[in-house]
Amino acid sequence: MSFHREAASYPSSFAVDFVVGGVHHQFGFSVDDDQVTEEWLYYYPEGRQRRLYERGADCTVTFGRWLTGRRKLIAELLRPNSLYLSVAAAQGHDQLSEVFRWFGFGLRMATNHDFPQRLDQTVQLCLADEGKHTAASAMALLRFADLGVYGLEIKEWDEAAREDHQRITQALRDALGDKVRIQQEQARRVRVEHRTADGVFPLGLAYESSGTRTWIGLIGPVITTLETGGVLCVDELDARLHPYLVDALVGMFQSPETNRAGAQLVFSTHEAALLGRNVRTELFRDQVWFTEKDPHTLATRLFPMTEFSVRDSADNLEKRYLGGRYGAVPYLDDELLRDMSAAFRHEGGREAGRTAEADEGRTPGAA
Template sequence: MLLRFQVANHASIRDEQEITFVAGDDRPQRAQRPVPGTRLAAVPVAAVYGANASGKSNVVSALAWMRRAVLDSFRHWDPAGGVPRRPFRLRQDPGAHPSTYELDFAVDGVRYEFGFTVDDAGIREEWLACFPEGKRRKLYTRTGPGPDSLTFGRSLAGRRKTISELLRSNSLYLSVAAAQNHELLGRLHRWFRDDLRTASDQDYRARLTYTVGLLRSGDERSRDALVNLLRFSDLGVTRLEFHEPDERLLDETKRIQAALNDAGVPFRLDAPEHDVRVRHRTEGGTFTLELDEESSGTRTWIGMLGPVLLALGSGGALVVDELDARLHPYLADALVGMFQSPDVNRKGAQLLFTTHEASLLGNNARTQLFRDQVWFTEKDPDTLGTRLFPITDFHVRDSPDAKDNLEKRYLSGRYGALPFLDDELLRRMADDIASGGVSGAGQAVEAGRPKAAGAAQGPRLLRG
């Protein structure tokens, strides 16, 4: 299970921010599970709200970047290329500030704490500890880029010296050890690969490929689960079909891509891995449409089927950016409810998502999110860095047993994390367009370029 994530200096996140799945209250009506070695429990769902550009997506992005660093740093990062990180850039000399990522998670009944600090050149620190009996035990600590900076705890067995010799300045020790088939560290590496998954517009194709994999598998129960989830959405879809891609098209695509790359032109031409079609049944018969003929909402739901079924079936953590994008609020609500429900979520799967959909917080939602499951992001007015904070930071006078209308409080500005809309700027804009300041002449306006003598007066630029 995923327990805590902490990050500093990633994209819009300037200072250290943290999100936790540790429950604040005991709620037997949700699919919470005990944290190994403690008296605590972990919540199944955490939601992150905030205004546009407040940094919600960067919380997800930071977690996804940490995952990719674990999976790719040894096998895929350029040995001489440093670390492809995304530091906070709205300050002087951003490259001089390191970035830190830390995660608490549980695997096979044991809690682990793993983290690292990087700069543009390489790994500055890395650490891994376990809590097999509730007490912290060091597995290894790294205090510099080279193997001589590593120290090991007595709890870590295996070929530690051999693995250390393969370490690069920009590769994580965990990644190297997994590549060398270290039993324990390989198991933790697989948790990042198989049990921590992300879903965003950028990985839609991969998600669709997994959904097709469920259709192709010989597991009849998996196919039935997928079909039932399709029908549950009430999109008029009865089944999915797929056809293997044209091998000649794939070969031609690879040939063109290789020729361009050999010529020094970096280019990637994606050919569809599968031809996916959607079957609909009407009173007039059964009809099949290509996937790209479907609505964006239908395509989004189909793309979510694979990750959702995989998480619910195996108990992993699913991280979704903009859950409500192109989905009806009822469908978004139902999806959250699958993870929240002890009856549906029997393997302890977890869902972390960002959203604008305030109705999920309301009394009319199918799924009740409790106060220890709701987080907000907003921009610090001085640094423009993202602040991440829980709703539990705010005192509520209501009885703990009463269902708080979080939607009403959020939309009224009780918790912040809302956009500030300056009506005075709106009035000035209306004055400008009413006075002819904006015309349909089709003239291009470029900020900072002086107007040539005799040129026609173009639209004025609003500043501030």
């Protein structure tokens, strides 16, 4: 995102590197408000870049000799605001459909906005046939977090309750239109089971702590990604989770015992303890990247720890980061805090003055 007056006249560009069939690929495109201005797809068999296709703003597509199939026919169906990759997949192009499927199944996201979908993934794993190990894995990961959770009670919604929800939802939409955002209804009712000496007590998911809900919503994507491979992207991995649990989760992707499919975890975090000496999981320097905002443009710069000289065995990375050695720490202006305190003192003095004036105007014995 760019904060300058001419931002609307510049296209937004996106690029991603990924592996399909054991071969490195790179796909990217640029778009403005009206059309795709650029699109490209390369792959790197034997480590050398080879062009599959490049596309310009006028929908002209240049093909590499390594792209086979009905490539020109697909180009004739291309619209200015559509991606060549999407059109090729819709037309059943074998080579490009495999690449397209990676974005649907090889790339998974975990944000605050997709919790219902992630919860459904966890539920599906728990309902898997007993012969499949995914159900046992989901239960083991659920209990591993030491949240006091024994299991999940999963039931179909009562038909009357479902009809009531649909009726209320429709009434809100009729009254408020697009102004109201209605949370997607869960396919099944989920309650969290807690076992004590007195028995098992189910509690509605809405009454659980945000940390418990966060962990339950991560189980599905984590197990699925570890099982099938691909990339899991998590925004603010440390949000609502204990640092020990975050450390253990990162370790699942670092360990060849639990990550046999070569899955990758990409996450943002403010948990500096992951760089410390008391973690179970060691992050390599090329796995740690920092972000820092330019104070003039507010553009974010992304840079790796490998830009710095680090003695892996001697340096306390957590301490050096928090001390500002690598940058990427917020600048907290103490002068602004003093201004705030002064404003409080000023307002407090005015309030005390108004109280004194009121007291002077009271008659003796007045309540």
